Amino acid sequence: MASLPARAAPRLHELKLVAAPAQAKLVGEKFPSTDVWAFNGAVPGPTIRARVGDKLRITVENKLAEETAVHWHGIRVPNAMDGVPYLTQKPIAPGASFVYEFALPDAGSYWYHPHHRSFEQVPRGLHGALIVEEAEPPKVDRDEVWVLADWRLDDQAKLTADFGNFRDMSHDGRLGNTVTINGSEAEEWRLRAGERVRLRLINAASARIFALEFKDHKPVVIALDGQAVEPREPAGGRVVLSPAERADIILDAVGKPGQRSSVIDAFDPRAAYRLVDLVYDGAPLRQAAFGPPPRLAANALPEPDLAQAERFAVRFSGGMMGGPFEAVLDGTTLDPRALAGRGKFWAINGIVAGDHSAHAHGAPLLTLKRGTSAVLQIANDTAWHHPVHLHGHFFRVIAEGGAALKTQDWRDTVLMGPKESMDIALVAGESGLWMFHCHILDHQQGGMMAHIRVV
Ligand code: C2O
Ligand code: CU
Numbered sequence: 001m002a003s004l005p006a007r008a009a010p011r012l013h014e015l016k017l018v019a020a021p022a023q024a025k026l027v028g029e030k031f032p033s034t035d036v037w038a039f040n041g042a043v044p045g046p047t048i049r050a051r052v053g054d055k056l057r058i059t060v061e062n063k064l065a066e067e068t069a070v071h072w073h074g075i076r077v078p079n080a081m082d083g084v085p086y087l088t089q090k091p092i093a094p095g096a097s098f099v100y101e102f103a104l105p106d107a108g109s110y111w112y113h114p115h116h117r118s119f120e121q122v123p124r125g126l127h128g129a130l131i132v133e134e135a136e137p138p139k140v141d142r143d144e145v146w147v148l149a150d151w152r153l154d155d156q157a158k159l160t161a162d163f164g165n166f167r168d169m170s171h172d173g174r175l176g177n178t179v180t181i182n183g184s185e186a187e188e189w190r191l192r193a194g195e196r197v198r199l200r201l202i203n204a205a206s207a208r209i210f211a212l213e214f215k216d217h218k219p220v221v222i223a224l225d226g227q228a229v230e231p232r233e234p235a236g237g238r239v240v241l242s243p244a245e246r247a248d249i250i251l252d253a254v255g256k257p258g259q260r261s262s263v264i265d266a267f268d269p270r271a272a273y274r275l276v277d278l279v280y281d282g283a284p285l286r287q288a289a290f291g292p293p294p295r296l297a298a299n300a301l302p303e304p305d306l307a308q309a310e311r312f313a314v315r316f317s318g319g320m321m322g323g324p325f326e327a328v329l330d331g332t333t334l335d336p337r338a339l340a341g342r343g344k345f346w347a348i349n350g351i352v353a354g355d356h357s358a359h360a361h362g363a364p365l366l367t368l369k370r371g372t373s374a375v376l377q378i379a380n381d382t383a384w385h386h387p388v389h390l391h392g393h394f395f396r397v398i399a400e401g402g403a404a405l406k407t408q409d410w411r412d413t414v415l416m417g418p419k420e421s422m423d424i425a426l427v428a429g430e431s432g433l434w435m436f437h438c439h440i441l442d443h444q445q446g447g448m449m450a451h452i453r454v455v
């Protein structure tokens, strides 16, 4: 019997991310490069890869003309490392740096992005993947990342400067007209017959919700938001991924050399489009049939105690066609017209968030005692989709529309459709202020943002 390889000792990875203007070739050679804002000159920024238990020490240097701060989406970091300006740190001034240092408690697919004026900094190109490998990764032929981003370009491939306009904010957010995989509008993605690929899908778009269909293939989902799930084919064969969500899928290359199969984004059936073609290239890697998809070991997340959990009602309201609506901004109750005049359209429990600096002084949505369980009964009173995200925690989605779910996935971001409701359960983690917001970045900016205080 072969002996097991010794588990590698935890490592410290030191790296530097410089946020600065740069140029990127997003679309074909026929177009000029696009002026972007990028980490280390590239969109997406460098993929950070480490192993569960390792530590990162990342110096973020700000060479933008405005402040920033970087958030490590999904990583259970100490509160002071969470990257939310005013709430957890001072914003990083132009020319200044900040050192983030934290351990990686959970394996999975994560990402990083600024949390300062996110509605502009993220879609200008500031985002990258953060991959935390398992202690014993499952056997696959290739482990690949697709960072999906969505750009609104003019006919010279220039980013339109209409970030945070009121129409995007009050409707479905800044949808672009150009979708890229790892920073370029790909025509083809190569596969070899017989290979098994672990594909880590990361939605870094501000607003676009994907529903990916892999024609002629049967992807199997093995993790959502980094957390292992019982391997399963996605409902209707479509991998739905709202902004900030991740899905790890196993893609078995069941096609033949020379085959071409499209990957379609059909979230909006009237505007379905081909994202990329899977193209079979070269000799088959092997002939053998594929075994069952690998299962990932679960991360050690604290299990909520539903019998003891305190329950909280959370209502999302506002937006166009949302019905009558009044909400409080900076202590004053305003009607939709007055709110719109101040660039605000959305509320959580009747409170409209101002920017982070004002928000930091506002009352938390709720206060939880560290280590105690809570159930948030979230209702979407609006006519729009909202990917709901909580920082610093994973929660189980335990019910939809009041009915208990059979499969209660762990998530850090969950998509709530118009007029839907869902219950999520969690154990309050590290003490501090943790953001809770819609990850359609224009909605967040438009007021759909709150924080939870853990004491
Ligand atoms: Cu992706 Cu508030 O975060
Ligand atoms: Cu986050």
Ligand code: CU
Pocket: 385, 386, 387, 438, 439, 440, 443, 444, 448
């Ligand atoms: Cu939203």
